[in-house]
Amino acid sequence: MISIVTKWWCVPGREDEAVAALKDLVQQVEDGEPDTLMYCLHTAVVEGSLPPPTPSEVIFMGAWTSRQAFDEHRTGPIFTDWLDKHLDLFVRNDGKLYVSAEFADRFAGFVRGAAIG
Template structure:
């Protein structure tokens, strides 16, 4: 399994529209990508965060069967079609979605059932 923490930033004034589009993406991935084990999106909480995030930051926590499954998600028709429809809602660099991403190889931990209901 491979996990990733990714940050995106929505365009100023587009928060509600960006969050709605991302909720749709979650359902598409849930129903269409069985090798995506976890796909949880969060808005940043500025209060108490160090360093404080920008108010337009969005945080993904994801897990896939393996790197090939992640690559299939990122490069696949489902995500690419969604991105083509919604890219205008997010910060871009050189015309492409601007993201920060950090892959992680989990060596320990757990997820309580209560957390699953929130994703």
Template sequence: MYPIISKWTILDHFRNEAIAALKALAIKVQQAEPDTWAYTVHTPDFNQPSLPTPAAGEVIFFEIYKDEAAFLSHVSGPVFTDFVATFGDMFLSSHGRPYTTLEIMIQEAGFFRPNCLP
């Protein structure tokens, strides 16, 4: 198992279009990448008391891949690279690509209940 968290930032004037594109991305990943075991996209709920207050435009990806090879296949594959080529300008950028943070994790404990799936 290869779990990661990645954060991106949507530019203010692209919020609605970016959210729609991210929803479509998640569906395409589900359909085309069987070794991507989980792929969820989240934005902050500013009606809740998060501490610290998240940045406006923040997008958090929680992803689980079969292994590192599956992750590398995702980021170099056509679904993700086409998404970045088409919609990358809707996000905060660095060196011509969306600026992202990436944290690769080791699951130490915990579980997923079957009813947590949408």
């Protein structure tokens, strides 16, 4: 299994559109990518965060059965078609999505049933 934490930034003033589009992406991934084990998106909570994030920050936490499954997600039609349609909602650098990403190898932990959904 491979996990990743990424951050994207919404174009200021377009956060609601971006969140709506991301909810659609989540549903498409859930329905069409069985090797995606977890695909959770969060908006940043500024109060209490250190360092404080920008209000337009979106945090992804995902897990796939393998690095190959992640690569297939990233280059597959669900994600690439979605990104082509919605890239204008997010901060870009040289025309590409501006993103921070950190892969992780889980060595312990759990997800309670209440966290699903």
